[in-house]
Amino acid sequence: MTSYQIWQNDKTLINDLQDVEAMIDQHIRIKNKHIEAQIKKVTNNHGKMLRPVFVLLTSQIGNQYNREKAIAFAAALETLHMATLVHDDVIDQADTRRQISTLHTVKDNRYAIYAGDYLFSICFNMLSKYTEELNLLNYNARSMEKVLIGELDQLESRFTPPKSVKSYLSRISGKTAQLFAVSCYTGATESGASLRDRQRAYNMGKYIGMAFQIIDDILDVEGDEKNVGKPVMADIRQGIYTLPLIYSYQQQPETVGALLDKATPFSDDTIAQLKSAIDKTGGVLAAQKLATRYTKKALIVLNKLPDGDYKTTLKHIITDMLARTL
Template structure:
């Protein structure tokens, strides 16, 4: 099974990620052939598989390394991520993801919600079989709770321009950073890394996730739609006010707030909004904060035990957090 082209330089990781996808595919066991085929399309939709890659790499951190177990844990992490994406698309009423039609677009919201729930069940089925302890399983349950709270916070904050930087960071901490942290921590703890090492892995993943989301939100204003796989300024159109806009709003509420109050913005109003965000250094300041989180992530990475996996972690993290698409 094909993986993203970015893994060509990491042949063993590419092979393991292909097995991750195969394992998820093998757990789609719905009798209805059409529904089964539709869900398998979600599994093979062409994501980068970043989170399971971090699980696989961090699984090499401790004294115990079991490749099959690492692949299973990575599959659980990725299935959890897929489930949140399917539900995200329902909430956002998104027509496309990664350049392809979403489940809610092709099959309706009810189908997509149940499909996302089914993927959640697969994630926990894999975890329950391969987690080394009930404590770790409970940790993953609490992490799922934080992720969903982050999603609920984002939904509740729609079209509310008074969002602070603090509120934004709290939201993405649950919505995005938590899953990166879980990815790294799961690999570390199941490899029998020490508690201190696993804690460094968790913080590394958390900071990576924070930087990743901030960069993603910057790209919503800067990148071409064909690169990011969704319409440019999609978040603003949906009433999701992210860091560049929050920074700019704090400096120029007089001009920006009346635009946002219209909610349904024309192309001209969106153009005016992006001009104001650039003028008030919203994008520049967001990039500075992303750089700070990137530095924190690399600091935590440097505290991990040495080994070939660590070099790959450094290359992958540096590449990912300097991305432009």
């Protein structure tokens, strides 16, 4: 069982997350035990479990809190997240995730893609088993569509000159922020929250997700592999031009553009020069300012939600995410 050091001061949350993990494990049932073990190795290699945390906390917004349902929906959304990661690793040809060999390197691409598809099916199996609200199933299906469109947009835009902040924000709105938004919306809906509070929960999750992805992009530039779980500048090496680089390109289009026009895959020297350009043009600082704006928006929406202990926990999580201590 995984230890959740970042939630160590909240024993209730730790217990809930352990039950989320157990429920995911229980739903992975394959006759071929070798395949089952490989997939469970992936699901056990989770990170901070932020998305299920948001489901669990927003499930306390309304007056119909049901712990069993909250655990189930948290497990479903985490399984959906894991499915996207398995596919991401294939597309990125990433050798490791959180210092563990990725599934496609242990087996092959086809094996990993089918495993990711299987996790998608597990997600909707749990959702359908625990909800009586057809609209929520439809909502999750549409959200999954937006996530996948965001992934396709990112794939299509690889190695494309990073000129537009607007197009970047549109991409991460689907790719990353949508899953945070649907996590908060799902929790609020199943708690019996009002339509207004469901929408507020959704908006809060969207802002959280936008800030989260921008911070992730910052860590890609200036973090370290041990903490980030992937090599520094990994996204840029893959032709995914993130916000710090976009800001840098806008400041020095000729210099940065010339570096991006070099043969791919980029050499270590080119990557070092791009890192230097980002540092000189203040790309990270500009990205940090935008992350701060989205974080403030999330906190403003949070303050409008009904009172409860969950709000204090959410406030700490949101601010810790901005400070990159979470």
